[in-house]
Amino acid sequence: MALNVVIMAAGKGTRMRSARPKVLHTLAGRSLLEHVLGRAARLQALQTLVITGHGAEQVEASVGAAAQCVRQQPQLGTGHAIQQVAPVLDEAAATTLILNGDVPLIEPATAAALAQACGGQRLALLTVTLDDATGYGRIVRNAAGQNVLAIVEHKDASPEQRAIREVYTGMMAAPTALLKQWVMALDNQNAQGEYYLTDIVAMAVAQGVPVVATPAADEVEVLGVNSPAQLADLERRLQRRQADALLEAGVRLADPARLDVRGTLTCGQDVDIDVNCVFEGQVSLGNGVKIGANCVIRNAVIGDGVVVHPFCHLDGDQDGVRVGAGSLIGPYARLRPGARLGAEVHIGNFVEVKNATLADGAKANHLAYLGDATVGERVNFGAGSITANYDGAHKHRTTIGADVHVGSNCVLIAPVTIGEGGTIGGGSTIAQDTPAGQLTVARAKQVSLAGWKRPVKAPKKA
Structure with missing residues (x-):
């Protein structure tokens, strides 16, 4: 017609x-x-x-x-x-x-x-x-x-x-x-x-x-929308309808009233979603995925068996986020656009990943930043370490070979390549490529000054 x-x-x-x-x-x-x-x-x-x-x-x-x-x-x-x-x-x-x-x-x-x-x-x-x-x-x-x-x-x-x-x-x-x-x-x-x-x-x-x-x-x-109250009422009605459809499909929701789907959410079998989670854009959850409470996930593909612990933010924006099977994310982790994680990758608390690829088994468990980086298999990226990818005008890439161990509180100044199997000593600032299989340390000599006095405040006038 x-x-x-x-x-x-x-x-x-x-x-x-x-x-x-x-x-x-x-x-x-x-x-x-x-x-x-x-x-x-x-x-x-x-x-x-x-x-x-x-x-x-x-x-x-x-x-x-x-x-x-x-x-x-x-x-x-x-x-x-x-x-x-x-x-x-x-x-x-x-x-x-x-x-x-x-x-x-x-x-x-x-x-x-x-x-x-x-x-x-x-x-x-x-x-x-x-x-x-x-x-x-x-x-x-x-x-x-x-x-x-x-x-x-x-x-x-x-x-x-x-x-x-x-x-x-x-x-x-x-x-x-x-x-x-x-x-x-x-x-x-x-x-x-x-x-x-x-x-x-x-x-x-x-x-x-x-x-x-x-x-x-x-x-x-x-139902039409003529006021903020009507808009909020319709939002809850729609969200409950979407929650009911997920439940009917076998998804386990801790509380159907505390879920927001602001786009398209597709789920495999045996998916668990805790309270107060928000899904935006296009999100795909594989079989056996568990999403902890208070997570925001946007434009992401999450593989089978992944656990996303509470309070994580996965924002794929236009470039998307991909998390490989069996990976562990969070709590309090942030995956930004272009994050590509292989299988069984660990991204821990207060770790941020942006425009970076982490191969199978790589780990960054605490307080780290990986931006514009290519990370090999089984790399252990230490607490407090970062890739310094921005020189004030341009972004540069860091390449970390397989089986590298990066100690705590290190700065890798891009562009730089860390050779396979190498170790970066804790507290190092690395600005040049490092050889494979060797320990590289770059930090100032430790000095103790005898007789040094800590400054003190002057006493207050009466």
Whole structure:
């Protein structure tokens, strides 16, 4: 079925009390509008249009090539918004589906069913029954309760109409040619002086065009965001839904209410995740992985049997992080973009790894920094040691051969190569390549000064 999709994203969102356009506020790590665009893309529409207005430049930049943008200036209501887009609607698509940029969790199947209910011949409204319908347009039916006669906005509803629990979700599907006619005939004779898209229901009824109501299967998919409180509520609902899906797949969550997935999380068998963990971007956990409490993991691939102890931060950003099978991370470790760990690597407490490759069995167990480094198999990198990779203008690389032992409190000044099997004595500052299999020590001679007196403070004046 040929289809146009229109996403309304022009509103200011006054109740958000934010300089950011409402549709750019984030839910589970993605903007509200990004959620809607992603779901609309699965409908394979002939044309996707986004109506922008408040903060148009920001919104349009976020849309990019995902859709065509049409501006609504000024913003004079939902009907006025569709008036702006009507001239560019492609009539080759018999049905136009209208979605809201601040209703992020509409299921593609629900949207497709709404378009199917229209079929290019009927006006189809997506409705839901709510316990608290405050702020929503009420569905007014005939005496038999079968046909929709009108949608009455909350602001204009009588006390009897406000008692109706079935509400309009803001989403509809209409015959494209008729939609163009209807919106151009709208007026603003109402309490707010706005052009209401919902007024086209009365026009359809007057013309004998069937008006049908398609109920949403789940309240969550039609909940809009108009305030920080509503955004927080929807976040928790979505996170609980995601937690339930993980539990159903066999993942063991210490507390499903204390989990945040802000992207895509895929898990193998026998995965354990403790409380207060955040997963962002694309994260993959292999079989038997254990994630300790209070970890933040972003854009990372974690191999089978890895243990990530509590309070670790794995941030792959654009370059990603990879952790080989059987490795131990943390607690309080930080893996930054470009960290590539082989099998059975140990990264201990307060160790940071950035843009570095550690081969199988390498260890940095305490208080260390490995940046821009290539580390061989079975290397032991001592506590307090660092690779000094930055000269103030450029980054340089450190290469550490297999089976090297680096003592505590060493500085390896890049670019430098530490030969295989070598040992670097504790407290050394290494600025030149070292030979394989030898002990290298580079530190000042120890001196004790007899008779030296420690400075003391002068006594305070009375």
